[in-house]
Structures are given as C-alpha cells and as structure tokens.
Amino acid sequence: MALTRTLKLTLPKLMVGKDVEAHKRGVARALGSGRLTTLMSKAPIVRRTFGVFFVTDVKRLQELAGISQSGVIGPVTHDLIYDHMDDLAVRLLKEYAASVRPRLVEPNQGFNSLHSSLWEAYTIGRRMGLSDLGTYNPASRLPSGAPSDHAVNPAMAFDLGFSPGTGWNNITARAFAEKMAGRAETEYVILGDRIWSRDRGWRRYSYGGHEGHVHCSGIR
Ligand SMILES: [Zn+2]
Incomplete structure (x- = not known):
C-alpha cells in the first residue's frame, strides 16, 4: 500500500x-x-x-x-x-x-475521460464555479487541422465554461487561467484572446472560439 x-x-x-x-x-x-x-x-x-x-x-x-x-x-x-x-x-x-x-471533482464524462495528471487542475476550476464543457472528444481539431489534446484518450485537455462569454474579462475565468499558467502539469492555457504556453508565456491569441471557456492542456 x-x-x-x-x-x-x-x-x-x-x-x-x-x-x-x-x-x-x-x-x-x-x-x-x-x-x-x-x-x-x-x-x-x-x-x-x-x-x-x-x-x-x-x-x-x-x-x-x-x-x-x-x-x-x-x-x-x-x-x-x-x-x-x-x-x-x-x-x-x-x-x-x-x-x-x-x-477530486469527477469530469462529466468520468475520471477515465481525462488524464490523471489533470484531475487536480480540473477540480480547482470546478470548485471556482466554472462548468464542464468537455474532456475527451475524438473529433476535436486545432486551428491547423491536427487532432487536439481533447482527441487523445484519455484527453490531455479540458474545457471549463462560463457565461456570458466575455472572454478575458470574466474575473473567475481569468483567475483560473492565471492559476493554471505555470503549473507543473500544464502545457498551455487559452482564454478569450490570450494564450499562455510553457515555452512562450502569455501572448495574444487570434483564432477565436474561447470567449466562453478556458481551455487547459496538459503535458504529453
Ligand atoms: Zn479545449
């Protein structure tokens, strides 16, 4: 034991x-x-x-x-x-x-739908009041067309939502995104028009699609 x-x-x-x-x-x-x-x-x-x-x-x-x-x-x-x-x-x-x-808060799709390295990060977001918008999704693609971190099983990413979709201006979502940036298990985080990545830190994100949720990817 x-x-x-x-x-x-x-x-x-x-x-x-x-x-x-x-x-x-x-x-x-x-x-x-x-x-x-x-x-x-x-x-x-x-x-x-x-x-x-x-x-x-x-x-x-x-x-x-x-x-x-x-x-x-x-x-x-x-x-x-x-x-x-x-x-x-x-x-x-x-x-x-x-x-x-x-x-730990269990993802809606179950613990097995999300890599165990991200269970704690996911739990922190849910406890802050953000909602589960999905973990594993085989159809999920990056702007480049390549499979995203949601498309691997178990997923190496999760989406936590909020409304209205005010992107970076949502105080809770921003606090969560800033908490995720720099954590040992996170590779990149996207909220609104900003992205943080392990290698490049915070910068602008121009692909859209993240006005109502925080995307958090783990390290593969
Ligand atoms: Zn996502």
Whole structure:
C-alpha cells in the first residue's frame, strides 16, 4: 500500500490523520517496549497527530534500519514501517487514502475521460464555479487541422465554461487561467484572446472560439 502523503513534524500546525495513526501503530509495534499499549491509551485525536515525541521514535527506527535519520516518513521509511503494520493499521491507511480521493471533482464524462495528471487542475476550476464543457472528444481539431489534446484518450485537455462569454474579462475565468499558467502539469492555457504556453508565456491569441471557456492542456 503506497504512501499517500509524506508525513513529518509540521509547526505550528501539526499533521493529523488516520495515516499518521497507522504509521504510529507500525512504529510502536516495531520498537516495542509497551509503546503500542501507551498509544492505545491515548485519545483518538492524539493517536492521529504527528507530534514531537513521534519524531524521536521514527529516527530510532531509521537508525536501527541504517538509513538517514530524518524523522520524516517518505516512501523508504514508509516501506520500513509498513512491514510492522497490523490489519488495523492497514485499514486506517486505506481509510485515509479513500477520504482524500473524493476531494477530486469527477469530469462529466468520468475520471477515465481525462488524464490523471489533470484531475487536480480540473477540480480547482470546478470548485471556482466554472462548468464542464468537455474532456475527451475524438473529433476535436486545432486551428491547423491536427487532432487536439481533447482527441487523445484519455484527453490531455479540458474545457471549463462560463457565461456570458466575455472572454478575458470574466474575473473567475481569468483567475483560473492565471492559476493554471505555470503549473507543473500544464502545457498551455487559452482564454478569450490570450494564450499562455510553457515555452512562450502569455501572448495574444487570434483564432477565436474561447470567449466562453478556458481551455487547459496538459503535458504529453
Ligand atoms: Zn479545449
């Protein structure tokens, strides 16, 4: 079972989650000396919090395994701890992973219609109030006549709409387009008469057709 997020001591706001508790159970079982009993005696919120004492135990386990004592649970330390997890710990890990996934908004054509690298970007736009105008479309063409990023399956692009179609003057659409520009997973973004691309930045776009939607392409 893969690690959903890197776990570490964060200040002032501590990390909390069932995934933290799962790793605390694993570490307690690995190090023994009554640690599991002590952990079980704590309130749920305490069991799920990555506090200062847990850092010490993570470092101790890393020391015993002969790996870098960072006190941070990345993929390598996770594998180490996972070997000591019992059924309850594994269940907590799964519950955490399941609670994260629904935070994504599913495209109207389904998750499989859009490349997974764009799920988060798509979700951001939908949460801002833009509407789904499509992901996969085998007939979609670029102004040049070549198949667009919508025409691959799953699509490497999505369109998020708004009305009236005022292009760049729509405040929400502009805020979304500016948010997408420069993100690690975006290749280019079009809104109204402007386009941003990874290699050339913002400039004018004169082909039209984007007065009522933002087009966002991922990296192929
Ligand atoms: Zn498009």
